[in-house]
Amino acid sequence: MSLILVIFLYSILFVRLTYIQVFKASEYAEEALSQRVKPSEVDPVRGRILDRNGTELAYSITSNSIFVRPQDLKDPQKAAAKLAPILGLDQKKLAEQLKPGQKPGIIARKVSYEALRSIAAQRVTGLTVLAQGQRFYPKGSLAGQLVGFAGSDNQGLEGMEAQCDRTLAGTAGLLQAERDARGNIIPGGQEVFTPAVNGLDVVLTIDENIQYSCEKHLESAVREFGAKGGFAVAMDPMTGELLAIATYPFTNPNEPFASSTKQRRLTPITDSYEPGSTFKLIVAAAAIEEGLADIDDKFYDPGQIKVANATIRCWKAGGHGEQTLAEAMANSCNPVFSSLALKLGPEKFMHYVTAFGFGSKTGVDFPGEATGLLHSLKQFRVVEQATYAFGQGISVSGLQLVSALSAIANGGTLMRPYLVKELRDTSGTLVKRTNPAKIRKVLSDATVAKVQKMLHDVTTIGSGTKAVPPGYRVAGKTGTAQKPESGGYGDKRVSSFMGYLPADEPRVAVLVAIDEPSTENRYGGTVAAPVFQRIASDIMRYMEVAPSEKVTASEKAAQLTKVPNVIGTVRTQAAALLRSAGLAMASEGEGAVATEMVPRPGTSAAKGSAVIIYFAEQGSKGEKGGPDAVVPDLRGKSLKSAAIAAGISGFSLSPEGSGLVYKQSPAPGGKYLKGTQITVWLRTQ
Template identity: 40%
Template sequence: MQTTSLLVRKRIAALFFLFTVGFFMLVGRIFWVQFVKGADLSAKATQNRMRDVPVESKRGVIYDRNHRELAISISTDSVYAIPAEVLRSNRQEEIAKKLAATLEMDQDKIYARITRRSSFEWVKRQIDPATAQKIRAMDLPGIDLTEESRRFYPKGTLASHVLGISGTDNTGLEGIDNYYNKLVGGTKGRIIIEHDATGADIPEAMHKYIPPVDGANLILSLDETIQYITERELDKAFKERQAARAAAIVMDPKTGEILAITSRPTFDPNHYNDSPAQNRRNFAINDAFEPGSTMKITTAAMAMEENIVNEQSRFYCPGHIKVGKETISCAGGKAHGEQTFAQIVEKSCNVGFVQLGLELGIDKYYQYLNAFGFGRATGIDLPGEAQGITVPKSRCKQIDLATMAFGQANAVTPIQLVTAVSAVANGGNLMKPHLVKEIVDSQGKIVQKFEPEVVRRVISEKTARDLCVILEGEVTLGTGKNAFIEGYRVGGKTGTAQKIKPGGGYMANEYVSSFIGLAPSDNPRLVCLIVVDAPKGYPYYGGTVAAPAAREILKDALHYLDEPLRTDPNKAASEAKPDNAVLVPDLVNLPLNEALASLNRRGLNAKVEGSGDLVWQQTPRAQSKLNKGSQVIIYLSPFSKDKEGGEVTVPDLQGKSLKEVAKILADLGLHLSPEGYGLSCDQSPRPGKVVSSGSNIKVKFQPIDR
């Protein structure tokens, strides 16, 4: 009996123990699920029942310094699928077939995408409006469209290497769009919809919209008109000489602002895949070249600053000079004979500059080489800037010093060279080059303003001023005569350098031709560099290939900036040569034939962009000064007065009176909403935007300053 009772108690104890173990295991599991993994499992559950549709933000607008649009974002539709809804309809094959035919895509790929085990799938992004309308009309289950934005460049190839390109995911891939991507790109939004296990929307359930934050706008230092002038002249030199590549930069030496920068070959960022990838390489900042005689400007500045020479110091050139075992000759072995320091600059005498370099010595030469910024990036706000190549000081020999003094051995980037010469033009300060003046948010508030930044003082004001006078002699008397502009004082230096062979040494028949100029030389407002790589034909010298392009750029840019002509004080005003400049007529809202006739009457040429019937914008603006024979770009918009309810391109109304604006808009079938009085200063929508006929255009007017 006792044995039976003991057995029962043991069984009860065992059951109790097992129950206790199970209870604590259950409590432990509950604790693990609820407290340790609770947040993670809750998030997964939410993810399973939430449908998340992304809403892209609009990239900020990129303007030139005068608020002319260079890159904008336009709305476009993208097709997406909700696979759960597609599968629930049991029409997945039919849907894939219809989408493939409309979107011109592979049916199997679409089928795989729309039946994938995910809550959201892109089918095709950024489709044209006509295709979007067809997709909407099909009303396919699980297939919908969402609005995205894509980059549009209204000026085509203009400043393409600066602006860069953007991808379909609203990300800047190259250029300034890439450099300031976080600011310009904005923040994505989302549409969140709760649905049940079958994929159907739950009535009265959570529907949340998180709006996107549009990107900030960039106001560049570029001037659209100077950029156009620069590209026009570089195109001529590049095409006429069938060069391998070319670059041009125009800088304000006092501020470091880049007013124009371009490279050739070029591309259209609206259709960048139509051009080879190497066309997008920005020679002006991405690549280095041996500068040749343009580097003599910095060698001259070093020698003058160290009081080794002055304008009247005497030199003798027998046509060659021996350095160690090597013999260095002037171009063609020409002997220049007795000459002053100013004359060795004018005649670009290698022998004279070798003497200067050797007298400076390795330590002093490298001190100034570093001070001028060679061998390191300038910090310009573009991606991919090269540092250039300098001979390491530890390995530098006398022959290296001699060749560096007249522009060989070291390789520089165009942006480094123009920045260094700008230090001579502005009185001795090395400025940091920059492309952005202001960053403005989508509400118009200034986020950041970029002021001129002095990196360091390199030479004294006296040295800089005296050297500018000597460089003026290079243009009036020396190898840079083709850069002479009547009525303006221009200084500069030509350069012709043999190209380096890939395995070392120099090519026999390939050169880099260049010219760097500053104007007006008594108070420089502009520094202009032209570099043409491997020009075909003879002569290939910088004075014949690059100097003429620089002359035209400086001449038209100075006219555009209203820089007064320098007249000879010994001549009476009546004897002075009349100005060849004419005022650009107002072409906005004129039919193409009338616009062309108006330009012809003033001796101006036209470059027509776009297709259509009316001019909606012009570059440069009306009342700008250009020399006869210069080119004006006119942008066309399709418009027919007989077509009701059509689309119209909003014209550029800036600087026009209320009466003029009212007539222009009335002719286009648009309504005016005026604010203020005087001349128009702002408008909404911006010029170039396509709107429906009958839309309201808000225009602000302000009084004329007296």
């Protein structure tokens, strides 16, 4: 009986094994494989940010991180004692991270190659070196607030890095490989590689040279006038392309948290302020368009007028007496423009304010744009109308203001300002181009011509004469705004000038604002207009726009000089060469050798102006690039092993195929710049 039972049980076992091994074999094989085949993401290379001429403002370099699996450590306390001094970490905190049961993760980023070698010598188990893309900004603080920065995981956090994050980021690839219980790849096991799609390059409308000019003269003015800060914006009035947009104090995206959150704001876009008398052109344009005034109409300025319970005063004691509208613009006379605003009435006045784009976003491709602040029609009483006329009680952004000025410059059309000119792939092929976009026609051609004449008069007979570069015709307007504080207006000022040139064929519109100058004379015509003049002079030379008027001998005495080529020289040599040409040196970077310079060699610059020189170590790309390194032999290695070997030597990897490496480029043994990409071809053996 017991024999029959044993035979019966073995029969059941045989049937069960036959069912599993024959009928369910493929299903269980797939399940076992799925447990061994574990996917891991392959990071794409983040795209670069370039200026309109292709100059790199942001790119990625290889950076090494240490990844640890606590469960694989034999002695966490001993491992912490060995690693902490090398990585500059607190030993107690590191030991806590390495305790059994803690989640695997990265314990250190941006690890130097010297540190990697020291760690390798310690023979600590459970560590993996990850070669990751690390963002680098070769121009330092140039356009720092505009470019923004990316975080430790290479995601865009601020500025254009955040605005274009999806475009720059690309799409992660996938490596699916058979792994053992410890997570190690099984040699000869199944391996499928889906390559990452690298991010696109973002080409900005910004011009590095115009940006540098704005920043250089802005910083100089803030220091000269003991001001709190300032900003400058340069726009192509015909297209809406932003050629430069600068805020001082600057910020360096390589060290973003060395600057406060407020300092990292791109204030002409993200913040608003009361524009002062620069807003008078809106009132004049509206009154002329509505047929309520003409440029030769006479007005009388008694020095002050009463509007409800408010007194509107002219800056000139006793007033200007009788004057035309054109003369009132040149003299920047408050009572005249307040009376025009009251003639317009609230509905018509507000119609033109909003038609010029105030009170709404311009649509610029940048995060955090401010809308400014307008009164509702119900709140827009006579006092508000009168003060709006000279830019008080209304809040606007610098970008809105220069966009409105550009509408006057280009013939009456409000353009959408933009910062992204093109998108290109890694081979340089054009993927997308941004076309200029018209928002609306604001004024008739006849009105525009009259406003243009008035703005030109401001720079010839009015408050803006210090804004004119020798030989060029400028149209513009000064502004000196009281800053609101504690429910009223105190003694603080914002001095500004905005204009375009050449007045007859505009190539650029520029707004300069200096915040809280501490000098006795704080008028826009005295503080901001000369800054505009210096920036405009640089731009006209750079654009090779010839003067339209004869330059006197005294004006020629401003003396231009050719910028010498100092690339490849050390600091002392570079400074001496520039000094001999009558130029100063502004240095960026901590290396010994000059690798780049702005303005470029051979261009003209005013004597006494500064040339920015970027210093790096010999043979490196940017101050954090590193010297040449020997290309390792990756042949015969799996993808993971090849990636680790390349990363330790300072190179990035671009794989094609799956299996083991059978070919690579560059070839082993050659010397190349750290960060160079090695292409490897893989196949199954």
